[in-house]
Amino acid sequence: MIERQHASQMDRDDPLASWRDEFVIPDPELIYLDGNSLGRTPKRAVTALHRVIDEWSGDLISSWWEHDWLNLALTVGDELAPLLGAGPGEVAVHESTTVGIFQQVNAALDLAGDRSGPKVVAIADGDFPTDRYVVEGIARLRDVTVRHGLDDLGGVDVVLRSLVDYRTAELVDLAGETQRACAAGAITVWDLSHAAGVLELDLPGTGVDLAVGCTYKFLNGGPGAPAFVYVSKRIQDRITQPIWGWFAQDDQFAMERPFEPRPGVGRMLNGTPPVLGLTAAREGIRLSAEAGIGLIAEKARSLTGFGLDLADQFGFETVTPSDPTRRGGHVAIRRDDARRLHAELTARKVIIDRRDPDILRFGMSPLTTRYVDVFDAFSTLTDILTGSAS
Amino acid sequence: MIERQHASQMDRDDPLASWRDEFVIPDPELIYLDGNSLGRTPKRAVTALHRVIDEWSGDLISSWWEHDWLNLALTVGDELAPLLGAGPGEVAVHESTTVGIFQQVNAALDLAGDRSGPKVVAIADGDFPTDRYVVEGIARLRDVTVRHGLDDLGGVDVVLRSLVDYRTAELVDLAGETQRACAAGAITVWDLSHAAGVLELDLPGTGVDLAVGCTYKFLNGGPGAPAFVYVSKRIQDRITQPIWGWFAQDDQFAMERPFEPRPGVGRMLNGTPPVLGLTAAREGIRLSAEAGIGLIAEKARSLTGFGLDLADQFGFETVTPSDPTRRGGHVAIRRDDARRLHAELTARKVIIDRRDPDILRFGMSPLTTRYVDVFDAFSTLTDILTGSAS
Numbered sequence: 196m197i198e199r200q201h202a203s204q205m206d207r208d209d210p211l212a213s214w215r216d217e218f219v220i221p222d223p224e225l226i227y228l229d230g231n232s233l234g235r236t237p238k239r240a241v242t243a244l245h246r247v248i249d250e251w252s253g254d255l256i257s258s259w260w261e262h263d264w265l266n267l268a269l270t271v272g273d274e275l276a277p278l279l280g281a282g283p284g285e286v287a288v289h290e291s292t293t294v295g296i297f298q299q300v301n302a303a304l305d306l307a308g309d310r311s312g313p314k315v316v317a318i319a320d321g322d323f324p325t326d327r328y329v330v331e332g333i334a335r336l337r338d339v340t341v342r343h344g345l346d347d348l349g350g351v352d353v354v355l356r357s358l359v360d361y362r363t364a365e366l367v368d369l370a371g372e373t374q375r376a377c378a379a380g381a382i383t384v385w386d387l388s389h390a391a392g393v394l395e396l397d398l399p400g401t402g403v404d405l406a407v408g409c410t411y412k413f414l415n416g417g418p419g420a421p422a423f424v425y426v427s428k429r430i431q432d433r434i435t436q437p438i439w440g441w442f443a444q445d446d447q448f449a450m451e452r453p454f455e456p457r458p459g460v461g462r463m464l465n466g467t468p469p470v471l472g473l474t475a476a477r478e479g480i481r482l483s484a485e486a487g488i489g490l491i492a493e494k495a496r497s498l499t500g501f502g503l504d505l506a507d508q509f510g511f512e513t514v515t516p517s518d519p520t521r522r523g524g525h526v527a528i529r530r531d532d533a534r535r536l537h538a539e540l541t542a543r544k545v546i547i548d549r550r551d552p553d554i555l556r557f558g559m560s561p562l563t564t565r566y567v568d569v570f571d572a573f574s575t576l577t578d579i580l581t582g583s584a585s
Numbered sequence: 586m587i588e589r590q591h592a593s594q595m596d597r598d599d600p601l602a603s604w605r606d607e608f609v610i611p612d613p614e615l616i617y618l619d620g621n622s623l624g625r626t627p628k629r630a631v632t633a634l635h636r637v638i639d640e641w642s643g644d645l646i647s648s649w650w651e652h653d654w655l656n657l658a659l660t661v662g663d664e665l666a667p668l669l670g671a672g673p674g675e676v677a678v679h680e681s682t683t684v685g686i687f688q689q690v691n692a693a694l695d696l697a698g699d700r701s702g703p704k705v706v707a708i709a710d711g712d713f714p715t716d717r718y719v720v721e722g723i724a725r726l727r728d729v730t731v732r733h734g735l736d737d738l739g740g741v742d743v744v745l746r747s748l749v750d751y752r753t754a755e756l757v758d759l760a761g762e763t764q765r766a767c768a769a770g771a772i773t774v775w776d777l778s779h780a781a782g783v784l785e786l787d788l789p790g791t792g793v794d795l796a797v798g799c800t801y802k803f804l805n806g807g808p809g810a811p812a813f814v815y816v817s818k819r820i821q822d823r824i825t826q827p828i829w830g831w832f833a834q835d836d837q838f839a840m841e842r843p844f845e846p847r848p849g850v851g852r853m854l855n856g857t858p859p860v861l862g863l864t865a866a867r868e869g870i871r872l873s874a875e876a877g878i879g880l881i882a883e884k885a886r887s888l889t890g891f892g893l894d895l896a897d898q899f900g901f902e903t904v905t906p907s908d909p910t911r912r913g914g915h916v917a918i919r920r921d922d923a924r925r926l927h928a929e930l931t932a933r934k935v936i937i938d939r940r941d942p943d944i945l946r947f948g949m950s951p952l953t954t955r956y957v958d959v960f961d962a963f964s965t966l967t968d969i970l971t972g973s974a975s
Contacts, residue, residue: 219638221643222643225645227645229645229646232646233646233649235642240638241638241642248626248630248631251807251808252611252626252631253612255625256622256623257931257936258623290684290856291679291680291830291855291856291857291858291859292830294684294828297828323831324844325829325830325856327844328830328831329829331844335825336691336827337727417860418637418641418654418857419654419857419858419860419863420859421859422856437723437725437726438687438722439715439722440682440683440715440719441683441713441714442683444718449941450713450714450940453717453721454714454717465681465683465684465687466682466812467681467799467808469681469859469861469862470809471808471809471810471861471862472809472859472861546646546647548646551838551840
């Protein structure tokens with residue numbers, strides 16, 4: 196029988212416990228298990244935003260050079276790279292995840308060798324809506340057909356796939372599935388939105404060519420923070436992407452020339468980078484990099500394991516894999532009354548996430564989530580079901 | 586002979602003079618004539634950013650509903666609409682100008698009727714690099730050829746065109762040129778980057794179907810602020826765009842369905858909107874809306890006219906039209922020694938913009954630029970050329 200004191204003891208033993216102090220937490224009584232939708236606010240992001248406002252008002256246009264705003268999409272990418280196992284010059288941070296997926300799938304299609312007939316993009320029907328929508332949109336735009344499902348990759352040119360399932364937290368075998376697609380002649384674009392900042396990844400080592408993801412979940416980058424794109428060094432001077440803007444031009448201010456993509460991942464850029472969003476995102480990314488992705492991933496496994504044990508103890512049906520190597524940073528349970536329970540939890544200041552029709556997600560952000568939060572969330576849920584007062 | 590006291594008198598008579606107090610101006614001695622590259626910082630934007638940081642940290646994920654972040658791209662668009670003569674539901678603010686141009690040109694191509702052979706997009710060789718690059722990129726992506734030049738629009742399906750030339754400030758006849766393209770069977774996508782917030786526009790009244798532009802210039806939206814897209818009510822339920830994200834889905838959180846674009850301009854949206862950037866941009870947009878675009882446009886004509894008179898008085902070669910109805914919000918002069926003069930002006934705290942090889946741009950932002958700023962800039966330039974001390 197797990198008691199609350201066990202959770203308290205785990206918090207005392209947690210080597211990452213003090214990182215919670217790096218975040219703005221106005222209401223210490225609020226239990227927040229939705230950092231996999233929107234991460235908390237790093238105190239340093241607040242400071243950095245104040246600083247960038249001063250740069251904007253004081254140094255005005257000169258800030259693009261003096262404060263290196265011109266390269267912000269790439270320098271923030273370089274700070275994110277180690278969290279993906281990637282190196283400098285392999286990651287850029289810009290635009291939205293939707294735009295990033297669009298760019299990466301098109302880039303992968305261009306890389307795929309010529310064959311007669313339309314090229315084929317494969318995606319699972321249960322993948323995140325945006326991923327499916329982007330593929331549908333591309334199939335309408337160019338000569339592409341969509342294969343629904345990933346079991347048979349014969350004849351497939353490009354696979355678009357989430358590493359972590361947004362509902363169940365099921366984690367795919369990154370190396371194995373990249374290799375399986377490769378053996379079938381397909382390039383995989385990995386969507387790391389629910390993986391970045393919570394799993395220890397080695398994109399180059401696992402043979403990943405192209406990836407994309409968001410920074411506002413486990414990376415605590417801020418609401419609507421810009422997305423990242425990863426392009427392996429191996430292929431980056433061969434790739435093209437379809438949205439050609441002046442930040443992707445080799446010599447940006449030589450304005451009279453035709454488009455010539457800059458070397459490296461910079462060719463993925465589009466327009467003027469979102470300086471405010473990038474400034475906040477950088478601080479969230481830095482916190483994870485400083486804390487160390489190894490420790491973060493370890494705590495994620497531990498927190499989710501603790502959540503699964505509690506779910507089991509309180510009699511909930513989980514849909515999250517029990518194998519710690521096969522899951523991301525959240526725990527999901529299935530309840531027919533998910534909508535009602537979500538509302539009642541919110542009323543009792545326990546914030547989790549709901550996905551229709553019947554999934555409740557408990558997100559564990561290793562830098563801010565305590566074991567007592569996980570305990571209190573499950574025990575509040577049980578109180579609601581047994582009719583106990585809060 | 587124009588003296589400095591004339592400029593001072595014009596400032597005293599200026600009905601918009603007090604709006605300058607709405608902006609953060611840390612160094613009152615700095616003469617800033619580059620608001621057409623990056624507008625100044627509205628004080629209200631600073632306050633609004635502080636507020637949105639509090640929303641993020643305090644209300645966390647609930648902010649998407651409680652503070653209506655979910656609709657921010659559209660509500661900010663509705664606040665921008667009147668500055669374009671547009672109505673509610675015709676403007677969205679999101680992503681970068683590059684992405685917006687890509688979306689709009691593709692949307693226009695889809696609208697263009699079928700004809701045999703590739704469709705044709707026309708663009709002038711002297712248009713802003715991003716506009717040209719985006720068109721080149723689209724021509725590589727789908728069955729499209731590029732017509733260089735706008736004199737003959739026979740056989741053209743889509744025209745992409747800047748309303749105001751980024752070098753000379755020359756302003757095209759919006760209604761006339763939209764109509765000329767229409768008569769040739771072409772749809773025009775207007776790039777309003779150097780027009781929005783400085784010219785009084787009536788997009789519906791001038792028959793414009795599609796437009797795009799940035800908010801960080803005359804609209805003072807902040808560095809890398811999101812772009813806007815305008816889609817006329819007339820056509821918006823017929824248009825498609827190629828980057829399909831979950832914010833463009835008709836019922837966003839009904840996640841198991843195929844993509845079905847929402848009605849209205851919302852179908853132009855892509856991914857999760859950049860909340861920090863939109864929050865700042867909204868304040869800049871509001872200031873222009875409150876001050877009134879009629880007065881702003883009138884002051885822009887007056888400031889640029891004053892600048893042209895000074896250029897003439899001091900003997901500079903201008904490339905900006907003398908007809909006030911034919912120019913945007915800046916004055917450009919041509920100098921072979923532009924690079925040196927730009928550096929020397931900067932050293933004397935006069936910030937203007939340079940475009941290689943020989944253009945110096947004096948940007949006039951009606952809410953922040955004073956007539957004495959324009960006078961002092963030209964007189965400092967003359968001092969530099971005559972070897973006077975600053």
